[in-house]
Amino acid sequence: MVSKRRALRTAVVGVLGAASLALAGTAMAATPATPVAHSAAPAAAQQAAAKAAITAKPSVSTVNAWQLFRVTGQTTGLKAGSKVTLQQKQHNQWVSLPASVNTSRTGSYSLGVKLGLKGKNDLRIVSGSTASPVFNVTVR
Incomplete structure (x- = not known):
């Protein structure tokens, strides 16, 4: 009985880990190739100056x-x-x-x-x- 619980727990953790990796891959695929942070920094500086x-x-x-x-x-x-x-x-x-x-x-x-x-x-x-x-x- 103990080994079945451990196997179930391992399987659930493995599924959650795979889901996390799949979501991370989707997020990375949706991220544009050009970095957004570089274009946002000058805009923030302009707003602060304004x-x-x-x-x-x-x-x-x-x-x-x-x-x-x-x-x-x-x-x-x-x-x-x-x-x-x-x-x-x-x-x-x-x-x-x-x-x-x-x-x-x-x-x-x-x-x-x-x-x-x-x-x-x-x-x-x-x-x-x-x-x-x-x-x-x-x-x-």
Whole structure:
């Protein structure tokens, strides 16, 4: 009786093992020859880059020349500790100013700024290819 049970158990395990191999062979036959992981990785990177964003809010809208003010904001989709830099539009080109700071581990930042160019200044915060919406500060 014991040997019949052992034989039955062995037969069931053998059938299950054969079924597993058959299913694995079917799955492998259905898998396309070109790897999908390679085409999915750039798409995931593009989605992550598309989700990156920066907000920016100046503490004032009007300042005297060389008066200190702050720009604060939040980043999303960027690595903690990423460098953010203030840019100013000069002659229809964005110029990076010597005002930058690393984001906190939560993605926030606070940047002290002094501007000397009188008039309306178009400004933005950038990190790599990600930029905040343009904001304005008028210097008297």
